[in-house]
Amino acid sequence: MINKIVKSTAEAVADIFDGAVVLISGFGEAGSPIELIHALIDHGAKDLTVVSNNTGSGHVGLAALIENKQVKKMICSFPRTANSTVFPDLYYKNEIELELVPQGTLAERIRAGGAGIPAFFTPSSVNTPLAEGKESRVIEGKTYVMEYAIKADFSLVKCNVADRYGNLTYNKTARNFGPIMCTAAKTTIVQTKKIVEPGEIDPEIVVTPGIFVTKVVEVTNPEAESKLVAEDRRYPCQ
Amino acid sequence: MPITEKKIGWDRNQMAQKAAFDIPDGSYVNLGIGMPELVSGFVPEGREVIYHTENGLLGMGQVPENGKEDPELINAGKKCITAIPGACFFHHADSFTMIRGSHIDICVLGAMQVSQEGDLANWSTGKPGAIPAVGGAMDLVAGVKTIFVITQHNTKNGDPKINEKCTYPLTGKGVVNRIYTNLAILDVTDNGLFVRELAPEVTFEYLQKNTGAKLNQY
Structure with missing residues (x-):
């Protein structure tokens, strides 16, 4: 029998090891798996390379993981967000690495990683500092830059509805x-x-087919990051 | 070159209205963060325009009523929004397929600098120590069919934002098609910058004086 459901967030993240590459879903707070991130803080794996669009806000979720010194390097498109001070402070002190990637290139590098495509050519960032030092090629008269796929050890993702096979649907943006x-x-x-x-999930509306999912944990009432930030909450709680 | 004369030209809403007037019926449009967001409020009646936000929504609607905000329904600026009837949600790779694959018709972006050849700088001043952040700007200018820039004509210090060359790091080279400023509307062509419209009381000479590149008249 296939059953990907695990009982707790702690069990879900238990295998994450020091030095792992971890993809973390979300655009700002929308889709950010705060409870899984907090479980990773409790778990304590360090020297992580984290791939996520932003760097979190306040002192909860991704910002708290960074603040807890578990992240060696961030790969993201927009490390500044409203109420985001944790990443900037460490960046100014040279205590965290940043690989800045255009948002569409970030998405495509991840897509390619999942699709078994090791690299691809894109027009994004050509003639900008973000293309410097990268291989480029002229195809049909236009210049493209080569970007490598991103493949990770773990991904932490938030969805809306799941079944034991790992079929998923999401909520809005x-x-x-x-x-x-x-x-x-x-x-x-x-x-x-x-x-x-x-x-119970109509096969016609499954967004993520279960084959891509390893573990599912139910978090019935996930916290809203903006609410926690507004209340100046911290993780771990002090 | 500080501007000492009395303030003339269009205000932010009028600039947005000018850009909105140039968006044809049936367009798929992506609006950048800041002043570009004003554009959606001025599309002439009778035109149907579908707004794309790169975080995964086609059919972005107005700001929600107080108390009806959903933190999982936001735009690229991470502000709460609504979805129109007929909207659809999709993941990031699909969203940037729309952008990079030239399916979006028009993108309206802000600018720090624009060159006479349509080079755009709007993501970094290149100052050491500043944390670079690019978001989707480089993908938008690389893929969207038509790029409109909406910006003040001059910086707060009065320096021209439109020059022969950009001094800041580029977002894209030769990507801008039209520029809407408080003083004029300019077309970027293979033969240089052409003045499409002057704001009230703005003369060609005044505009040229406040621009760091040669302007042409149609």
Whole structure:
């Protein structure tokens, strides 16, 4: 029998090792798997390379993981966000690395990683500092830069509804990087607001097919990052 | 070159209105963060325009009523928005397939600098120590069919933002098609910058004086 459901967020993240490459879903707070990230803080794996569009805000979620010195390097498109001070402070002190990637290139590198495509050529960033030192090629008269796929050890993803096979649906713009991140990691760990029986999700509307998912944990009432930030909450709680 | 004369030209809403007027019926449009967001409020009646936001929504609607905000329904600027009837959600790779694959018709972006050849700089001043952040700007200018820039004509110090060359790091080379400023609307052509429209009381000479590149008249 296939059953990808695990009982706790702690069990879900238990295998994450020091030095792992971890994809974390979300665009700002929408789709950010806060409870899985907090479980990773409790777990303590360090020297992580984290791939996520932003760097979190306040002192919870991704910002808290960074603040807890578990992240060696961030790969992202927009490291500045409103209420984002943790990453900038460490960056200014040279205590965290940054690889800045155009957002579409970031998405495509992850997609390619999941699709078994090692590299691709894109027009994005040609003639800019972000293309410097990278291989380029002229195809049909236009210059393109070569970008490598991103493949990860783990992905942490938030979805809306899941079944024990790992079939997933998402909520509105909280979908963002989730579906592609599910495909690009050796182990994909998903938190879902609701678990249903197989067949209850209409096969026509499954967004992430279960084959891409390793573990599913139910978090019925996930925290909203903006609310925690507004209340000046911290993780771990002090 | 500080501007000491009395303030003339269009205000932000009028600039947005000018850009909105040039968006044809049936267009798929991506609006950048800041002043570009004003454009959607001025599209002439009778035109149907579908707004794309790169975080995964086609059919972005107005700002929600107080108390009806959903933190999982946001735009690229991470502000709460609504979805129109007929909207659809999709993941990031699909969203940038729309952008990079030239399926989006028009993108309206802000600018730090624009060159006479349509080079755009809008993501970094290149100052050492500043944290670079690019978001989707480089993908938008690389893929969207038509790029409109909406910007003040001069910096707060009065320096021209439109020059022969950009001094800041580029977002894209030769990507801008039209520029809407508080003083004029300019077309970027193979033969240089052409003045499409002057704001009220703005003369060609005044505009040229406040621009760091040669302007041409149609």
